[in-house]
Amino acid sequence: MKISDQNLLLKVKRPSRYLGGEINSVVKENADIEVSIALVFPDVYEVGMSHQGLKILYHILNSHRWIAAERACSVWIDMEKEMRSSKVFPSTLDSGRPLTDFDIIGFSLQHELSYTNVLNMLDLCRIPFLSRERDDNFPLIIAGGPACFNPEPVADIFDVVLVGDGEEAALDICRAVRYAKRNTTDKQDIFDELVKIRGVYIPSFYNPLYHSAGPISYIETLKEGCGQVKKALVPDIEQYPPPSDQVVPFTRLVHDRLAIEIARGCSRGCRFCQAGMIYRPVRERNPESVIKNADYALLLTGFEDLSLLSLSAGDYGCIAPLIKMLMDRLSEKKISLSLPSLRVDTLDPAWFEQIKRVRKTGFTIAPETGNDRLRKVINKSLSNRDILDTAREVYGAGWNLIKLYFMIGLPEEEQQDREDIINLAKKVCDLAGRRGKKDVLNVSISTFVPKAHTPFMWAPQMSFEESWKHINNIRKALKGSRIRVKWNQPELSWLEGIFSRGDRRLISPLIEAWRLGARFDAWQEQLSMDIWKEAFERSGVDPGFYLYRTRSLDEVFPWDHITSGVTKDYLKREWERAHEGKDTPDCRDKCLECGVCDHKYVDHVLYEDWTPPQVVEKDPVDHPDAGKKKYRLIFSKTGNSRYLSHLELIRVFTRAFRRAGLKMVFSKGYHPLPKVSFASALPVGTESLYETADIELYETIPVHEIKERLNQQLPDGLRVNLSEDISLMTHGRDLLESYFQVTINGIKIDETLIDDFLDSEKFLVIKRSKKGERQVNLRSLVKEMTYTPPHRLHLVVKHVPGPEIRPIRIIQEILHLKDQDLQGVKILKTRQVMG
Numbered sequence: 001m002k003i004s005d006q007n008l009l010l011k012v013k014r015p016s017r018y019l020g021g022e023i024n025s026v027v028k029e030n031a032d033i034e035v036s037i038a039l040v041f042p043d044v045y046e047v048g049m050s051h052q053g054l055k056i057l058y059h060i061l062n063s064h065r066w067i068a069a070e071r072a073c074s075v076w077i078d079m080e081k082e083m084r085s086s087k088v089f090p091s092t093l094d095s096g097r098p099l100t101d102f103d104i105i106g107f108s109l110q111h112e113l114s115y116t117n118v119l120n121m122l123d124l125c126r127i128p129f130l131s132r133e134r135d136d137n138f139p140l141i142i143a144g145g146p147a148c149f150n151p152e153p154v155a156d157i158f159d160v161v162l163v164g165d166g167e168e169a170a171l172d173i174c175r176a177v178r179y180a181k182r183n184t185t186d187k188q189d190i191f192d193e194l195v196k197i198r199g200v201y202i203p204s205f206y207n208p209l210y211h212s213a214g215p216i217s218y219i220e221t222l223k224e225g226c227g228q229v230k231k232a233l234v235p236d237i238e239q240y241p242p243p244s245d246q247v248v249p250f251t252r253l254v255h256d257r258l259a260i261e262i263a264r265g266c267s268r269g270c271r272f273c274q275a276g277m278i279y280r281p282v283r284e285r286n287p288e289s290v291i292k293n294a295d296y297a298l299l300l301t302g303f304e305d306l307s308l309l310s311l312s313a314g315d316y317g318c319i320a321p322l323i324k325m326l327m328d329r330l331s332e333k334k335i336s337l338s339l340p341s342l343r344v345d346t347l348d349p350a351w352f353e354q355i356k357r358v359r360k361t362g363f364t365i366a367p368e369t370g371n372d373r374l375r376k377v378i379n380k381s382l383s384n385r386d387i388l389d390t391a392r393e394v395y396g397a398g399w400n401l402i403k404l405y406f407m408i409g410l411p412e413e414e415q416q417d418r419e420d421i422i423n424l425a426k427k428v429c430d431l432a433g434r435r436g437k438k439d440v441l442n443v444s445i446s447t448f449v450p451k452a453h454t455p456f457m458w459a460p461q462m463s464f465e466e467s468w469k470h471i472n473n474i475r476k477a478l479k480g481s482r483i484r485v486k487w488n489q490p491e492l493s494w495l496e497g498i499f500s501r502g503d504r505r506l507i508s509p510l511i512e513a514w515r516l517g518a519r520f521d522a523w524q525e526q527l528s529m530d531i532w533k534e535a536f537e538r539s540g541v542d543p544g545f546y547l548y549r550t551r552s553l554d555e556v557f558p559w560d561h562i563t564s565g566v567t568k569d570y571l572k573r574e575w576e577r578a579h580e581g582k583d584t585p586d587c588r589d590k591c592l593e594c595g596v597c598d599h600k601y602v603d604h605v606l607y608e609d610w611t612p613p614q615v616v617e618k619d620p621v622d623h624p625d626a627g628k629k630k631y632r633l634i635f636s637k638t639g640n641s642r643y644l645s646h647l648e649l650i651r652v653f654t655r656a657f658r659r660a661g662l663k664m665v666f667s668k669g670y671h672p673l674p675k676v677s678f679a680s681a682l683p684v685g686t687e688s689l690y691e692t693a694d695i696e697l698y699e700t701i702p703v704h705e706i707k708e709r710l711n712q713q714l715p716d717g718l719r720v721n722l723s724e725d726i727s728l729m730t731h732g733r734d735l736l737e738s739y740f741q742v743t744i745n746g747i748k749i750d751e752t753l754i755d756d757f758l759d760s761e762k763f764l765v766i767k768r769s770k771k772g773e774r775q776v777n778l779r780s781l782v783k784e785m786t787y788t789p790p791h792r793l794h795l796v797v798k799h800v801p802g803p804e805i806r807p808i809r810i811i812q813e814i815l816h817l818k819d820q821d822l823q824g825v826k827i828l829k830t831r832q833v834m835g
Contacts, residue, residue, distance in 0.1 A: 003075070003083065003091055007823055010685050012078045015643040016251040017045035020093035021716055023248040023659075024300065026062045026069070027095045034066040034181065035174045037104040038092055038139075041073045042117035043522070045093075048073040049247065050255035052309060053145065054108055057166055059243030067174050070094040070102075071247075074117045075124075077519060077526075083124060090124045099125050103177055104140045106170075107158075109147035112499035113492065113522035115154055118143075119514040122157075129511060131159050131204060136187050140177065144170070148201075149231075149278050150452035152558040153499045153506040155203035159187070163562055164199040164231030164278075165264075167240045172197045195223070199232025206561060208504060214545050216503060216556045229562045236605050237264050237283045244297040248655055250648050250715075257305035257338065260294050261285065262322075266311040267588045267604070268343075271379045271578050272368070272410065274451035275311055277571075278564040280596040282315075282588065283605040287322045287612070294326065298335060302655030302713075305336045313339040314346025315588075317608035325612045327354045333658075334666045334674075340364070344390045345382055352397035363394050366405040369413075370420030376581045377412045379574070384424060391428045395440075398670075402441055404428065408470050409448040409462030411578060418470050421445075422477045429483050439484045445471050447493035451500050453564045455574035458551040461497040464490035489524045495532060498546045503558035506546075508539040565602075567595035628665055629700050630729070633693045633710070634722040637682060641717030646681035652718065653693060660709040665696035679735045679834065680799070683806040688829035694726065735799045737783060737833040740807050742793035745824040749815060751787055757814045758785060765813050767803050776803055778813060785814070 009015035039057055041048030048054060054071065061069035070092035075083060083090070089098040099105055099121070107118050119129055122141070128134050131141065143151060144162040151161045162169050176193040179185075194200045205223040208216050221227065234240065242260050249256070265282040266275065294306055306326065310316060319339075326337055337355055344365055365387060369375050372383050394402055406421050425443050432440035447467040450456045467490035475485045499506060513535035520526040536543050551557075553572055560568070570593070577584060584592065588604060597603045637649070644652065654674055657664055666672035675696040682688055703723040710720045757763055763778040781804070784796035795807060807827050811817065817825070 003079070003088060003096075008079065008082050008086065008088065009643050010823065011082050012076070014076070014251060014645075015684065016645070016648055017073070017076070018079065018093070019250060019640045019643060020096065021640060022093075022250060023302075023655075023713070023715055024245045025071075025094050025247050026058070028062070028065075028068045032065050033068040035104070035178045036068045036070070036102045037061060037106055037174065038099045038102040039069055039071050040099070040105055040107050040121060041071075042107055042109070042114040042121060043074050043520070044076055045073045045249070046251055046253045048108075049249050050253045051108065051110065052259050052261060053166065055243050055246050055259075056240070056261075057106075057170055058247070059245070060167055060240060061170060061174065064171070064174075066178065070097070072099060072121075074121060074520070080120065080124070080519070089126070090121055100127065100139065102139050103181070104142055104173070106142040106144060109143050109145040109151070109154075111522065112147055112153070112496050113527075114147075115499065115510055116514045116518040116521055118154065118157065119511065120519055123514075130156050130507075132156070134159075140187070140190070142173070146275065146278060149274070149562060149564055150500065150502070150557075150559040151201065151203070151562075152208070152504050153502040153510065155206075155504055156507045158203060159191070160194055161201040161203060162199055162232065163201055163229055164564075165234040166232065167234050169197055169199045169232040173200070195226060197232075198230055201229040201562060202226075208558065210503075210505075215551075216558060216560075218556065219561050221561075227561070231278070231562075231564050233565070233602060234264075235283070235602055237261065238286055238289060238605075241289060242285075242293050242297070244293055245300045246297060248301050248303075250644055250652060252647070252651065255307070256303075257307045258294070258297055258301055258303035259307045259309045260290055260297070261309045262287075262290050262313065263310040263316050267315070267586050268312065268381070269379050269574070269584050269587065269592070270368075271377075271455040271574055272407070272448060272451075274454050277453050277566050279311065280565060280594065281602060281604050284317055284607045287318050287325075287607055287610050290322060291325060291329070295329065298330075298333075298658075300659065302658035304334070304654070304658070305338060306330060307338045307340055309340070312343055312346070314342045317606045318610040319346075320348055320351065321610060321612045323351055323354050334664075334672050343382070344386050347390055347393075349393045349397065352394070352399075363399050363401070364403040364405065365390060367424065368405065368407050369410065370406065370417055370422070370424045373581065374410060374413060374417045376583055377578050378410060379578070379584050381583060381586075384427075387424065388427060388431065392431045395432050400432075400438070400440060402428065402432075403444065404441065405444045405446070407446055407448045408467060411456055411459045412581075418474065422474055425478060425483055426481065429481060432482070437482075439482050441483045442486060443474070443478065443483055444486045444488075445474060446488040447490050449493050449497045449500055452557065452559045453566060453571070455571045455578060457501060457557065457571070458553065458555075458575055460550050461493075461547045463548065464494040467493065489527065491527055491529050492522065492524065494529075494543075494547070495521055495527065498543045501558070502546050505541060509535040509541050512538050565594075565596035570594040627698055628696050628727075629698075629725065630694060630696050630727045631703065631706060632724050632726045633695065633706070633720050634724075635691050635693065635718060635720045637688045637691055637718055639687075639717035641715065642682075642685055642687045645684050646678070649682075649718075650676065650678065652715065656710055656713040657695065659713040660706075662695070662701075662706070662709070663698040665698055679832065680738065682829065683808065686807065686827045686829060690829060690831040692832070692834070733834040735832060736835050737799065738797045738807075738829055739831045739833075740795040740797065741828045741830050742795055742807070742811055743826045743828075744791045744793065744811075744815075745826075747791075747815075747817065747821050747824055749787060749789075749791070749793075753815055754785055754787055757782075763813070765805065765809075767805060769803075774803055776805060778805060778810060781805060782810065 003018045058069050061067045072092045091098050140159050142160045143158045148161050148163050180190045191202050195202050205226045207220045209218045211217045263284040265279040267282045367387050429441045450459045471487050516531045518531050664674040677694045679692040707720045707723040765778050767774050767776050783798045786794045
């Protein structure tokens with residue numbers, strides 16, 4: 001049995017997470033494959049498929065014929081339960097092959113709270129946790145991602161850790177594995193080859209020794225020639241264009257849009273920010289490449305939103321002309337543009353008018369602190385005046401809601417600093433003026449977590465008890481205003497803080513926590529402090545050792561043998577400047593000798609002087625009704641597509657319309673939506689031979705061509721069988737009846753129950769929803785129900801005003817079936833009647 005089998009999918013929420021078969025996914029012929037790698041994201045599909053790094057590696061690796069790269073994500077709690085009871089192994093989304101069949105299993109470690117999910121995936125695969133317990137019969141277990149800049153808490157798990165940029169190093173790893181397979185060498189021989197690749201860290205080649213008081217005394221190397229591990233670095237990201245044929249998901253992602261990386265790295269030097277240190281130097285992508293790749297990727301994916309990805313999009317050298325040129329191309333197609341990481345001091349009010357030409361995306365400001373003094377400590381070159389001026393401009397440009405992000409627990413923080421968060425939030429709120437009763441400001445509070453390779457790695461962390469006290473004080477002070485306060489659960493920061501600066505001694509409580517049931521620790525509803533406290537107690541590990549002490553400047557850190565390029569001496573200087581409240585300038589303006597750039601092969605790559613070509617702007621196609629045509633599509637929904645929810649089905653079709661080049665009519669207003677309507681919402685898991693959708697277009701097109709173009713863009717299981725022009729129809733047609741063919745296997749059907757139901761006037765059932773419970777007369781919804789022995793039913797459902805009941809529930813209630821009996825029930829919708 002596979003994860004995608006019906007018996008599993010019908011038992012879990014969001015079955016679309018496990019389907020695979022998405023547009024642009026890759027499945028290769030086995031004959032061509034020399035090296036196979038499963039790219040595993042240790043979180044749910046909608047998080048994993050939002051991650052740009054996974055998309056980049058999937059594209060680069062699969063561009064080589066001899067490599068097969070496939071995707072897998074962690075299964076949610078309900079699916080894990082079903083897999084364990086059914087003894088199902090984790091498999092990839094692309095081909096459905098078990099992960100254990102691959103040469104390499106590569107985990108993406110984006111943060112420390114994913115570690116128990118890594119253990120869970122390994123256990124579901126029946127793979128031993130520790131590298132030393134796995135022989136040559138197991139796949140090579142590799143990790144990559146930002147958490148690998150201190151991989152020590154999980155170092156004993158992984159055979160290989162990749163530190164830094166993955167584009168070149170991942171290919172080099174695959175080449176080494178191919179060589180080993182051709183020459184039948186063992187795992188140790190592979191390690192000897194891999195360690196020669198820049199950025200590759202073999203944990204088994206190093207051994208930390210500890211002082212009796214707890215800190216590390218020395219990190220010894222067990223292999224000749226091993227020393228500091230230097231991060232892998234792509235000097236110019238233009239060498240690797242962003243993937244155009246990105247996988248188009250079925251389910252809605254956390255970041256459900258086309259993302260184009262316009263720059264990597266940041267030159268600002270915020271002292272709390274690990275990403276700003278480990279991704280140095282700044283490497284911008286050529287703006288003409290951005291435009292070209294965005295155009296092509298939107299054509300191949302059909303996304304309705306484009307995001308310009310960067311640690312600081314506003315710092316991109318030619319961001320203003322790039323925004324203008326992109327919006328000139330996107331606005332006519334009703335594709336919106338978002339810049340998720342703008343800094344207040346880089347904003348230009350002229351951008352607001354460009355961005356909102358299609359729809360107003362969210363607007364976020366990250367002051368981090370409530371006053372200018374503490375911002376000098378963290379080296380954030382931003383003033384309260386800048387923040388207030390920007391908020392005034394944003395509200396004046398028509399935005400009704402702004403989000404502010406703050407941190408508590410920063411070094412040198414005092415009580416007045418936390419009170420200033422309240423004061424600044426109130427001042428921003430006042431700038432919104434009279435805007436009804438809705439909230440005009442969201443304030444988000446998180447607890448600062450000191451990270452490796454930053455100037456604050458010597459700092460203690462605030463306890464979660466103290467964090468809660470300050471968060472509650474802020475909530476109380478802002479209660480009753482038009483400000484909504486949100487917060488990251490301090491317990492999450494507590495656990496993240498332990499592992500962010502942890503060492504190999506944490507492997508014991510990690511495994512113990514997993515055994516006690518820890519899963520998805522980054523999800524507030526899943527994290528259990530009781531489990532983790534018990535795990536630390538059983539393992540004899542004091543979490544306070546990793547959290548609450550100030551480190552001495554000469555302490556040996558667990559990650560000292562791994563370098564991001566930024567020297568420890570530079571970080572010490574920044575730590576001292578933080579205590580002095582001194583700014584450090586942007587290194588674009590002046591080289592600070594941090595150690596990353598050699599100014600020969602490694603340096604900033606900037607595009608500051610770029611003049612876009614002149615183009616003739618086109619007016620959006622918003623008029624006239626006489627040019628509009630309306631078409632009806634009759635389509636089938638079978639196979640795995642039956643597990644798509646109604647909202648997912650709408651998204652799949654809308655993006656298929658875009659890929660097919662159909663000129664859709666959109667609604668008016670700030671959030672235009674395509675004018676597409678579906679006659680009914682088919683229940684998840686039900687197949688249908690007859691569904692209808694109506695679409696309005698700004699073009700006259702032969703109906704057979706609509707059908708052909710759409711069928712080329714729809715995934716397996718969705719097929720347009722007929723298209724017709726209904727432009728002359730004066731009014732819509734309502735759905736009156738739906739016909740179903742029901743097959744019931746393994747259950748004896750009592751015909752008297754059907755007869756009794758048909759003879760009755762009332763058959764009351766309870767329908768439960770978010771709005772509560774309602775009593776529904778089932779008899780009024782069923783027009784016909786006939787039985788054809790031995791296991792076939794014919795059901796006709798009437799669509800009348802009021803709540804509807806799913807066909808499978810109708811069958812269950814009438815035939816008195818138990819929940820476990822429903823596994824043998826298959827429902828096929830054969831036709832519908834409209835009038």
